[in-house]
């Protein structure tokens with residue numbers, strides 16, 4: 001038996017007026033996911049446990065079979081693992097976004113406003129490329145790094161700060177993708193002591209380092225948003241998972257553009273397969289990811305394929321872009337993997353699901369249970385659901401499942 005898990009990050013949504021009240025999954029042309037629903041089983045999965053905020057960290061841990069209530073130690077330490085930054089003892093990892101700050105009307109001034117008076121214009125610094133971002137993060141580290149704080153460049157707008165001695169561990173930070181358009185000062189770090197001010201001062205000081213950096217001057221000249229500020233959140237210490245193979249007696253690999261998913265994979269002892277041109281956005285190398293998944297299945301029992309684009313389009317608030325991301329996922333990932341699965345001389349199970357909803361109307365994540373479809377190439381257990389979407393899945397034979405139980409369900413119910 002082989003197992004394929006395809007994660008469309010943020011793919012679930014809400015009814016959209018411009019789509020006649022349909023969700024994107026209901027409206028999108030996705031014949032392959034619909035085929036899986038018609039010939040497989042559907043259900044709803046709780047990926048974000050009570051008491052956790054709806055992030056891709058807890059949601060994807062759940063999908064990999066790791067209950068966040070047991071294993072979660074923060075988002076950034078998972079990303080640090082993927083970046084090859086080993087956290088010792090009281091090292092505290094912070095996600096460090098490169099963001100765009102500007103005026104209340106959404107414009108970005110050439111010289112101001114400074115962070116204290118600014119609004120969050122874009123949590124992703126205009127979806128800056130990793131190459132551009134590396135130069136900016138190096139400039140930030142040169143200016144603000146020291147024996148207590150060290151900055152590391154990551155993927156696109158997603159970077160890392162490591163602080164010594166758990167400094168600021170208990171502070172409250174806000175993910176910037178939750179506050180697009182909001183006044184930054186309403187969401188500054190909160191907590192006791194002077195640590196909140198120290199982190200705020202670093203964020204504020206980054207504006208002077210970045211606003212006139214040649215990388216940003218070039219971006220502005222090209223009509224792109226400048227990544228003119230850093231923003232901290234998602235702090236935590238080194239995680240420790242039981243190995244996936246020890247728990248399930250199955251081998252596995254993970255394919256993703258983003259450090260979070262690769263970090264979860266590394267922590268679980270899975271192989272991480274790097275795909276050239278995987279960007280975490282609409283321009284990712286879909287074919288390369290599908291080919292890598294097929295190749296992985298030649299030697300591995302499980303392959304997890306994560307596609308980030310639907311989530312990013314949800315955060316942008318663009319339903320047409322998100323529709324494109326869903327159509328691309330269906331035609332460029334699900335289609336080739338479904339075809340390959342059917343060609344195998346052994347049964348194969350394919351699970352397709354989002355990690356969490358990222359409704360375009362909200363421009364951020366929700367904790368709502370997400371629709372999933374579980375297809376078995378033997379087509380032995382169709383449950384009468386004919387299409388894959390948030391509403392049809394409610395009638396699926398698998399009901400509502402706690403997501404950390406899905407991997408076991410895929411394995412244990414091999415002959416159901």
Ligand SMILES: O=C(O)[C@@H](CO)OP(=O)(O)O
Pocket residue numbers: 009055056057158177258260308311315
């Ligand atoms: O990488 C990020 O900062 C977030 C933005 O939402 O993406 P995800 O939630 O998919 O990890």
